[in-house]
Amino acid sequence: MDAVTLYRHLSFSSPMFFLDAAFWEVASYVVATLALPFAIFLFLHEQRKERDAEDEEAYQLLQDAYNDFLKIVLDNPDLRLRSAKARDDLTDDQRERTLIIFEMLIALFERAYIVAYAPDLSGVARKRWHSWDDYMREWCRREDFHYLLPQLLRGEDEEFAAYIRRLAEEERPGLAASM
Incomplete structure (x- = not known):
């Protein structure tokens, strides 16, 4: 079924189009081509942000430890x-x-x-x-x-x-x- 025939087959004016198998086929294509790559991008982006936050926290803890060391030097x-x-x-x-x-x-x-x-x-x-x-x-x-x-x-x-x-x-x- 080509795209034009599929579009004509779907009648979006009726709420029954949700029961139509052709609608779900088109929806699965949309998800596969647009939403899934976007979701993967978002996941990887969030992972990177978490890793950066963990690195910053580790650095800050080390800096705090060095500052504590300097207090010992001052003492x-x-x-x-x-x-x-x-x-x-x-x-x-x-x-x-x-x-x-x-x-x-x-x-x-x-x-x-x-x-x-x-x-x-x-x-x-x-x-x-x-x-x-x-x-x-x-x-x-x-x-x-x-x-x-x-x-x-x-x-x-x-x-x-x-x-x-x-x-x-x-x-x-x-x-x-x-x-």
């Missing part, structure tokens, strides 16, 4: 953890607190690496990762952090350890050779 001003040069006159208690704080930092960096890093990042994900890369580089420039890095990386994810070692070498060339 220990005697360690001078935000200064460029490490103190060399620390007491045993201060050295132990410094080590614990650095262990917390490495754990946070590892979590960020596992959650947010991929070699082929682009767009927003790349910008987010650059923030973490900057944080890691900043800490790798500290002599005491750099010196403790081999100890801090024991038992950590191998890919993460290789990544931060590379950053340490880039930030403090010559010193990383001893790691």
